[in-house]
Amino acid sequence: MAITPQEPKSSGSFPLRRWLATIGPGIVTAAIVFGPSKITITSKMGAQYGYALLWVVVVAIFFMTIFTAMAARIGLATQQTLLGTIRAQYGKWVSGLVGVGVFLVATSFQAGNSVGVGISIAEASGTSPVPWILLFNVIGIALLFFRHFYRTLERLMIAIVALMLFSFLTTLFLAKPTVTELLAGFHPSVPEGSTGLIIAFFASCFSIVGAFYQSYLVQERKKIGQASGQQGNDGFTGIMILGVMSAVVMICAAAVLNRRGISVTNASDMARALEPLFGRYASQLFLVGLFGASFSSLIGNATIGGSLLADGLGYGSRLDAKAVKLLIAIVMTAGSAIAIGFEKPPLELIVFAQSVTIFLVPFIGTAMYLISSNRALMGTYVNTPFVRYSGFVGLLALVLLACYNFNELFLT
Numbered sequence: 001m002a003i004t005p006q007e008p009k010s011s012g013s014f015p016l017r018r019w020l021a022t023i024g025p026g027i028v029t030a031a032i033v034f035g036p037s038k039i040t041i042t043s044k045m046g047a048q049y050g051y052a053l054l055w056v057v058v059v060a061i062f063f064m065t066i067f068t069a070m071a072a073r074i075g076l077a078t079q080q081t082l083l084g085t086i087r088a089q090y091g092k093w094v095s096g097l098v099g100v101g102v103f104l105v106a107t108s109f110q111a112g113n114s115v116g117v118g119i120s121i122a123e124a125s126g127t128s129p130v131p132w133i134l135l136f137n138v139i140g141i142a143l144l145f146f147r148h149f150y151r152t153l154e155r156l157m158i159a160i161v162a163l164m165l166f167s168f169l170t171t172l173f174l175a176k177p178t179v180t181e182l183l184a185g186f187h188p189s190v191p192e193g194s195t196g197l198i199i200a201f202f203a204s205c206f207s208i209v210g211a212f213y214q215s216y217l218v219q220e221r222k223k224i225g226q227a228s229g230q231q232g233n234d235g236f237t238g239i240m241i242l243g244v245m246s247a248v249v250m251i252c253a254a255a256v257l258n259r260r261g262i263s264v265t266n267a268s269d270m271a272r273a274l275e276p277l278f279g280r281y282a283s284q285l286f287l288v289g290l291f292g293a294s295f296s297s298l299i300g301n302a303t304i305g306g307s308l309l310a311d312g313l314g315y316g317s318r319l320d321a322k323a324v325k326l327l328i329a330i331v332m333t334a335g336s337a338i339a340i341g342f343e344k345p346p347l348e349l350i351v352f353a354q355s356v357t358i359f360l361v362p363f364i365g366t367a368m369y370l371i372s373s374n375r376a377l378m379g380t381y382v383n384t385p386f387v388r389y390s391g392f393v394g395l396l397a398l399v400l401l402a403c404y405n406f407n408e409l410f411l412t
Contacts, residue, residue: 034242035109035297036116037350039290041201042246044264046253049194051177051185054247056198058186060205061243063394066387067211067365068239070372075218077381082215083311085377086367098367099312101360103331105209106305110335111342112350113301116294118339119267120287130340137336140299144325165241167289168248175255182251196408199401203358205246208365208398213304216317302331358405362398369395 045053071082078085087095117136118129190198257264264270271286306328307317315323342349369391375382383391 034245034293035113035301036290036294037109037112037204038201038246039116039249039270039293040264040350041197041204042249043253043257043270045194045197045201046250046255047257047262047264047269048197049191050254050258051181051251052189052191053194053198053201054182054185054250055188056201057205057243057247057250060202061239061246063206063390063397064211064242065236065239066390066394067206067208067368068214069236070368070383070387070391071211071214072218073378073381073383074368074372075215075222077378081219081311081317082212082368082371083308083317085371089371089374089377090367094367096312098360098364099309101364102209102212103305103309103312103327105360106301106308107331107334107338109301110298110305110331111338113294113298114336114339115342115349116290117298120291120294123267123271124284124287133336133339136295136298137332140295140302140332141329143299144328163288163292165245165248167285167292168245168252171252171285172248172255175252177251177255181254185254199404201246202397203361203401203405205242206394206398208361208368209304212364212368213308216307220319298332298335302328302335305331358398358402362395362402365395365398 045056074082074085080088083095083099086098114133114137115129118133121127121132121136122129253264253270256262257269262269267287267290268283270290271283303319306326307319307324310321310324310327311317313323315321318324339349369383372378372381372391373383373388
């Protein structure tokens with residue numbers, strides 16, 4: 001049975017203020033997904049293949065939008081959390097496995113996010129990344145003890161995403177990409193040797209875990225009296241921002257790196273590509289963007305892992321609960337420990353963390369798909385035929401992606 005959501009409290013008489021109040025959860029989801037792995041992968045795609053892989057952004061964003069909308073509508077239609085609903089429908093073992101799985105995924109990504117934070121400051125200051133990894137994880141943990149943690153988190157995410165978007169759009173304007181080649185990039189093609197990057201980007205951008213958490217963000221806003229939207233499409237703006245940022249980074253890499261024949265092997269290569277545009281300030285500008293992407297994901301991914309594990313263990317998912325804060329802090333601590341102890345080059349850890357987390361994703365996505373297609377639970381918020389068919393295709397793509405990664409990691 002569908003539950004009618006609360007009427008949102010007035011967020012002011014100004015349309016802009018009301019619009020900003022509705023897009024918060026989507027902005028948070030975009031900030032979580034757009035981490036250092038996204039910057040690295042999109043830079044590599046643009047540097048190696050120019051504009052030819054822009055079509056991949058459109059496909060990945062399409063499926064991310066479908067599943068984010070599913071999760072948001074679940075948040076509006078149910079009083080229980082998504083994991084609570086899964087537990088009621090399929091049993092505590094299923095919900096427990098999903099909670100533990102998301103926790104492990106978040107911890108893996110946390111290592112990459114810690115590396116991103118560390119190298120962005122270290123390369124700007126010529127120091128070791130280790131103290132910066134420790135410092136900003138401590139800052140992230142300290143944010144847990146703000147009185148209104150959710151609102152603080154949301155405002156921080158919006159500010160950092162805005163900073164990233166401004167920086168990359170400025171770069172795009174100055175790069176002056178070739179319009180004809182840019183448009184041709186939206187025609188599907190698979191250049192030789194590009195399959196691995198295509199799959200890595202798809203896994204990175206079509207973040208089923210980020211979409212899953214959208215239901216929690218929507219319900220959190222309902223509880224504080226700011227229900228965000230009545231049709232489950234409040235995340236649309238945030239996901240479109242995610243797509244724009246991904247495309248902009250790839251276009252900039254194509255317009256600058258590909259033209260100069262520069263391949264991306266580390267963060268310095270990505271920053272070096274901006275020097276013709278911003279002179280001696282190029283590296284600093286790029287590293288600010290890398291820091292913003294890394295730190296926003298540092299907080300966001302830890303929040304997902306800690307709150308969903310707490311929910312799976314029966315402690316609830318309220319961000320102001322002590323158990324949730326403790327588990328979020330554990331994710332941050334474990335991620336920073338892995339980042340510091342990993343012996344291979346930093347960017348290898350970022351990519352590796354992306355690849356090893358794909359195996360639980362089809363399982364998590366299937367649970368969300370089945371819940372959102374259940375008319376008895378969802379009522380008027382149930383998936384439309386278009387969403388059902390599109391979601392099935394997205395799940396099939398995730399299964400194929402998991403099989404490919406299994407083959408690459410263990411059979412070749």
